[in-house]
Amino acid sequence: xxxxxxxLTTLAAAAGGILATAPAAAAADGYCTVSKSVSRGxxxxxxPATSGGSTSCVMGRGSSGPAVGExxxxxxxxxxxxxxxxxxxxxxxxxxxxxxxQSATGQTADGIYGPNTRNVVEWRWYTTIGAKCDRL
Numbered sequence: 001x002x003x004x005x006x007x008l009t010t011l012a013a014a015a016g017g018i019l020a021t022a023p024a025a026a027a028a029d030g031y032c033t034v035s036k037s038v039s040r041g042x043x044x045x046x047x048p049a050t051s052g053g054s055t056s057c058v059m060g061r062g063s064s065g066p067a068v069g070e071x072x073x074x075x076x077x078x079x080x081x082x083x084x085x086x087x088x089x090x091x092x093x094x095x096x097x098x099x100x101x102q103s104a105t106g107q108t109a110d111g112i113y114g115p116n117t118r119n120v121v122e123w124r125w126y127t128t129i130g131a132k133c134d135r136l
Contacts, residue, residue: 032067078133
């Protein structure tokens with residue numbers, strides 16, 4: 001019984017830590033779970049989005065999937081940052097790269113990708129004749 005209580009206490013503390021570091025629900029439309037193709041002036045890019053298509057979403061340590069992979073590509077290609085590769089897992093190196101970007105752009109460096117960070121990230125925009133890095 002004591003052992004079960006200790007395990008439950010540890011799990012509750014871990015969950016509380018995750019919830020305590022998560023941004024307010026009003027900060028974004030949800031968690032980034034997919035990538036969405038965006039076109040502009042003959043160029044296109046893929047950016048993190050919610051399952052409903054909103055690009056106002058949140059990712060942090062432990063997130064995974066195509067949305068994380070797109071962020072990792074943008075950080076590596078457009079900024080030359082080391083995200084540990086494009087493995088689609090938001091780990092320590094991706095978090096550190098996001099913190100660096102946040103610091104460089106005058107944001108609170110919390111390592112969480114949300115709407116404010118999305119607004120300053122330059123994405124890799126492609127066209128048939130080349131590519132460029134630019135904001136949404």
